[in-house]
Amino acid sequence: VIEIGQPEHSVVTTCAYCGVGCAFKAEMRGEEVVRMVPYKDGKANRGHSCVKGRFAWGYTNHKERILNPMIRERIEDPWREVSWDEAFSFAATRMRGIQAKYGRDAIGGITSSRCTNEETYLVQKLIRGGFGNNNVDTCARVCHSPTGYGLSQTFGTSAGTQDFDSVEDTDVVVIIGANPAAAHPVFASRLKKRLRQGAKLIVVDPRRTEMVESPHVKALHLPLMPGTNVAVVTALAHVIVTEGLANEAFIRERCDWSEFEEWAAFVAQPKHSPEATAILTGVDPKVLREAARAYATGGNGAIYYGLGVTEHSQGSTTVIAIANLAMVTGNIGRSGVGVNPLRGQNNVQGSCDMGSFPHELPGYRHISGEAVRDQFEALWNVKLNPEPGLRIPNMFDAAIEGTFMGIYVQGEDILQSDPNTKHVVAALSAMECVIVHDLFLNETANYAHVFLPGSSFLEKDGTFTNAERRIQRVRKVMTPKNGMADWEVTIALAKAMGFEMDYSHPSEIMDEIAALTPTFTGVSYAKLDELGSVQWPCNEKAPEGTPVMHIGGFVRGKGKFIVTEYVATDERTGPRFPLLLTTGRILSQYNVGAQTRRTENVVWHAEDRLEIHPHDAELRGVRDGDWVRLQSRAGETTLRAEITDRVSPGVVYTTFHHPDTQANVITTDYSDWATNCPEYKVTAVQISPSNGP
Ligand code: SF4
Known part of the structure; x- marks a missing residue:
């Protein structure tokens, strides 16, 4: 037990992990942090936090830290x-x-x-x-370069449309390629609260995530094959257009009608129907139709998405397809709706803005x-x-x-x-x-x-901008070591x-x-100190910031429908590499673990594992906990197997938190056509039993 003592003073600052941007009170004794207390007036977290922000700041004092040039x-x-x-x-x-x-x-x-x-x-x-x-x-x-491209093309701004509070007015939550329960836990709690209050949940993800498995929530899960996002989102649009569920009044008022007509004719083609695309996507057409109807007719529909959308050769196309979906249903420009990228790092939005x-x-x-x-x-x-x-x-x-x-x-x-x-x-x-x-x-x-x-x-002093465009102060609590x-x-x-x-x-x-x-133009440290935070745009027109964007009109003028043709990735399965690998995160670790692995805490030490469907494991003689060799065209690595039906047959899944796993040794050179964002989420692989690394 280390005796730290009672705090002498506290400083309000912002978590440096994920894009939720939780505010904390760093309680200090001299130059030492005694504890990090979630700040009740933090507008992004309202007094909540996750295990990373609360307990994983100890890396600042880690013995491996380099202090001299x-x-x-x-x-x-x-x-x-x-x-x-x-x-x-x-x-x-x-x-x-x-x-x-x-x-x-x-x-x-x-x-x-x-x-x-x-x-x-x-x-x-x-x-x-x-x-x-x-x-x-x-x-x-x-990570999110396709977000910048896709949303600026369609709406005119490279950013999410809503504040987090908006979820309280949402009736249908659509999560595509994201697992907020692991990667954005504080926002996930708000989502779950809304779901417990009766909002519907649709999850488009190759894996049955913790969000799908949330107790008291019946989710519509669309377990698509990795790499088929565009086909699935286009099929959702097909149902909306062909079943007469488009919000014509909204489209006529807010979007370019002739571009809409061209797009609607495209998505209405029989080849884009849920039934025609089912073999490709692996999604049950009945479930897909039910999801499309729920999103289009269930009241306020809000889409939240993550790297499972962007880190593909068609990452930008999928972002555009999602924007099309929001426009065709009129789910944009008010509280409770919108298109919301969940940013992985604390200042992804800010680094792009700058x-x-x-x-x-x-x-x-x-x-x-x-x-x-x-x-x-x-x-x-x-x-x-x-x-x-x-x-x-x-x-x-x-x-x-x-x-x-x-x-x-x-x-x-x-x-x-x-x-x-x-x-x-x-x-x-x-x-x-x-x-x-x-x-x-x-x-x-x-x-x-x-x-x-x-x-x-x-x-240090400064600011971070979170996933909802919220600019918040980072305040120096100690002298730089x-x-x-x-x-x-x-x-x-x-x-x-x-x-x-x-x-x-x-x-x-x-x-x-x-x-x-x-x-x-309206942002200053004085204003941030006075208001706690502001969401950009913050200027003469919006001196206190802009929680919800595109109210009454898109930033670019008319919303732009863009045809999104599905093009299969060049990364193909075949006899040598018959499985598709996709990746994600766990709650207690952050990215490659540089900080979380260097903060003493027993919960940090979970290893990266390879999730394999029982059918694929049995075919290869792999049992739960066995070491397996994971090979792709680019390279190979070794992990322990976890046999689970959270993944579908033909799909395997791992996290990438430990340097020993070297997940990127096996990922490919393919990248998004518009932005070069790497295609981390689709790699053709083979697995075989191994004696360990
Ligand atoms: Fe909040 Fe994200 Fe930090 Fe967790 S990691 S405390 S959810 S900002």
């Missing part, structure tokens, strides 16, 4: 601890040397959805202003727009490059080709998180300067030349490279963001 000439050399100044000078000399040798576009960087809005903004500013190119991308590339994409400045303005560039150039005092830069996968390809040789990676373990690990290793090995800015020596750091110690959310908050590190690195950025506090960075971003 380190450099090395070659990745074969041992690390050498140096002063911050020497690290910045080394990094800047290398990066400038690469530009002198290979050209201005040979370097770039990656922002983090774990860091604050202000930190993300600074990294993209450093790259655009200091590096002189637009080679900036975000780790959101590998200009982390190679083609967009903060506020989703295209870099080619002269008037927009003029604004930034005037305030930043630089000339901006109008050409979009490289996305993360393009950076890797260019590194292997020898044209992209230096990268600054803030708060992201790209080696563990990105698909096709062999390809990432080849790319990182080819680079002449890899700068990792993180809390721990992660897997990417094995290929780094510079390690800049990062700061945890407890050690590494000596510098992440925003200060980026400023110092920029200065070493000859690009001055002058801020004495993150509030000044937010003031600059507000001055340059039309959806943020």
Whole structure:
């Protein structure tokens, strides 16, 4: 038992795990956290929390945390601890040397959805202003980039439409490719409360998730084969259109009618019926028809979706198909309805808002727009490059080709998180300067030349933006153990490279963001302190923010129906790889486990397991708890088997929380056609008994 003592003071801040964005009171004794207490006035959580936010902050003090900067000439050399100044000078000399040798576009960087809005903004500013190119991308590339594309095409905004409170007015909850009970637990509790009050539940997921199994809730479960989202959502639309359930009045008033007619003729084709697509999707046509009728006629219908929608070769197409579904039923533009991406990381929404994409400045303005560039150039005092830069996968390809040789990676373990690990290793090995800015020596750091110690959310000021566009304060509760908050590190690195950025506090960075971003003009730390939080757009038209979007009209004007043709992924099963692997999360672990695995608590130590249907297990002589070898065309790994009918025959499922599992060794190179978001959710595999790793 460790005697911690009674708290002396408390500071309200925001959880740094998932996109729910729970507010906490960090109760402090000196520089030590005594406990994290869910904050009752937190608008996203109302005094609730999950096990991760409440108990998994101990990684801040973990013995493996790196507190001093380190450099090395070659990745074969041992690390050498140096002063911050020497690290910045080394990094800047290398990066400038690469530009002198290979050209201005040979370097770039990656922002983090774990860091604050202000930190993300600074990294993209450093790259655009200091590096002189637009080679900036975000780790959101590998999760919700299709959300940005799909929702901006159809509605005009790259964000979810509702606040969480909206669920209290919902009559039909549709969950597609998400398991909020494990990944967004506090919001899942609100969903379950509404379901207990009588709202209907429809779950589209290859696996019978905890939401389907919720007690007292009778869910309509559509257990589709991985990779067939577009076919299923189009079949739902087919039923709505052909059975006369479309909300014509809404469509005539709010959407482009001729585009609707073209789309309606498309979905009405007999080949899109539930019966015609049943063999492909594996979904019982009767259940699908029942689900379509319930969503279209059951009152307020709200769709919540996750990475099971986006991480596909047709991720953007599915987001568009979901938006079509909301428009055809009129389920948009009021409380209780809408299209709501559940963001995995705490600041996915914010990192996208802050200009982390190679083609967009903060506020989703295209870099080619002269008037927009003029604004930034005037305030930043630089000339901006109008050409979009490289996305993360393009950076890797260019590194292997020898044209992209230096990268600054803030708060992201790209080696563990990105698909096709062999390809990432080849790319990182080819680079002449890899700068990792993180809390721990992660897997990417094995290929780094510079390690800049990062700061945890407890050690800095800033803001996060959650899945409902809610901007909330992150408040410093202790002095950074590494000596510098992440925003200060980026400023110092920029200065070493000859690009001055002058801020004495993150509030000044937010003031600059507000001055340059039309959806943020009303945002300031003073307002956040006064109101607790605000949801963007927050500007002259909406000084207290916007909980529900697209009321009375879409941001883009008329809602746009877009035809969504199903195209099968190139990842195919066959005699060698007859099963389809899909992935997900468990409640107690977070992503690759960098934080949760480094917080002492017995519940953290669950291992990744491979769920196999009894029929598939018996065919291969695999029993519950056996080790199995999991092979794909890309690679192989070893896990323990869990025999369960939560998955259908032909489908296997695992989580990806432990580095030993190396789930991404077996994932493919396929990605979303519009955004390059990797297709993590569909991999053809074979399993066979194994003696263990
Ligand atoms: Fe943190 Fe998400 Fe859990 Fe809330 S639900 S405590 S934001 S991990």
